[in-house]
Amino acid sequence: MLDKLSSAIKKATDKIANAVFLDKTLVDGIVKELQRALIEADVNVSLVLEITKKIKQAALDERIKGIEKREHLIKLLHDELLGILGESREIKLGKKNTFMMLGLYGAGKTTTISKLALYYSKRGHKVAAIGLDVHRPAASDQLKQLGERSNFAVFIDKEEKDPIKIWKKYEKELSKYDLILVDTAGRDSLDDALISEIKAISKIANPTETFLVLQADIGQAAQKQARVFKEAVQITGVIITRMDSTAKAGGALTACHEAKVPVIFIGTGEKPHDLEHFEPESFLSRLLGMGDLKSLMEKIQSLDSEKLKQSQKNIQEGKLTLRDVQAQLESAESIGGMEKIMSMMPGLGKAREKITDAQLEQQQKKMKNYKNAINSMTEEEINNPELLEKQTTRIQRIAKGAGVSTTDIRALIKQYKMLQDLVKNQSAMSSGKIDQKTLMKMARKFGKKGMRI
Ligand SMILES: Nc1nc2c(ncn2[C@@H]2O[C@H](COP(=O)(O)OP(=O)(O)OP(=O)(O)O)[C@@H](O)[C@H]2O)c(=O)[nH]1
Ligand SMILES: [Mg+2]
Known part of the structure; x- marks a missing residue:
């Protein structure tokens, strides 16, 4: 996950930690490497310049010396990166919970449902999923198979083409579960038909959480997606999938913070257990290889x-x-x-x-x-x-x-x-x-x- 960025940052912190003298040439070199790695990971260029400028200033600040300077620099880098990752939010389940998944075609909504089902059933909750993707013919079968494989209840109706009717049909049955996961259809691009459909589903399902599912390689475009979906329905958080399969996940991660929606979970593979609650601090420690x-x-x-x-x-x-x-x-x-x-x-x-x-x-x-x-x-x-x-x-x-x-x-x-x-x-x-x-x-x-x- 972000291996290249991780090794570049580790190299930079290494150089800082081991430098006999933090002179201008060395600092310039470190800053350049950092810039390249962050930009390659698709972090917004102006953010990158802002961060590296601060690092450079601190490095050449004559008032801080020796070991303190090195500590200061590494901490500064840590804090700045943490700042652009934003804050996460812990999801506390209430008595009855409904999570609705939204997102573009192929973003990973259905797969994420099976991951969330496993995540919450492992924590002792009774979980069910309902398939409201009436547009893609194989969608409900996919959800059903996932339910069978990971052992959670799945409600689908392959004949019905109106998602609202499907919801109404199973509403009573669903009320027996602690957590209802709602799968919705994706679209090639954001269109009015999709927006009005999700608005209608949202109104009737009244979700406690509305997650926008985005794949990591969407990069900076994540910001626009998050904004548009936020305007249409109150999304409460983002789930970023395919963190494992792109070097550019830095874009999606940081862009969500800019759009002022927290990243709640990250998907790190195709299997049901490949889901992590996103905690910026520990994510960053891992990225920096900071140990303790x-x-x-x-x-x-x-x-x-x-x-x-x-x-x-x-x-x-x-x-x-x-x-x-x-x-x-x-x-x-x-x-x-x-x-x-x-x-x-x-x-x-x-x-x-x-x-x-x-x-x-x-x-x-x-x-x-x-x-x-x-x-x-x-x-x-x-x-x-x-x-x-x-x-x-x-x-x-x-x-x-x-x-x-x-x-x-x-x-x-x-x-x-x-x-x-x-x-x-x-x-x-x-x-x-x-x-x-x-x-x-x-x-x-x-x-x-x-x-x-
Ligand atoms: N490597 C990797 N693949 C993932 C991850 N999440 C989902 N996928 C894959 O992405 C593809 C699409 O996933 P789906 O869950 O079907 O996506 P969707 O958003 O439901 O797609 P539609 O219903 O067609 O809109 C599948 O092949 C998944 O296996 C992830 O975190 N890592
Ligand atoms: Mg799907």
């Missing part, structure tokens, strides 16, 4: 952040001590280890699949070794790691004390120095002393050898 982003953000925010703040300040000022490295390592650990972080980060779920357990374990072990090594250093050594290079006996002592190898400590010092250079240059750049190109070169160099902290 919310709880990750909460944890990051609730960390005992004094140490982190100090080290971030140092980093911004171009100073980096081993203490800062330690603070970063500890913060990573207290969130719950590499694995937890990776599974919670948007898009990283996939990256996690590519990393073998052994590699991950090794990475975690390395981080732990670095932390233990720093814990075995004297204050003097922490503040002046150069001492370790001058007096190798210190390295041996620390290795022994921390239960790590001297190679580990040498690797730590090497990476600390690279990190320190990077930090110095970053700070120099923000004060205009170094150009972006040199810095990016360094970042790439660092990334290759990278110690991911």
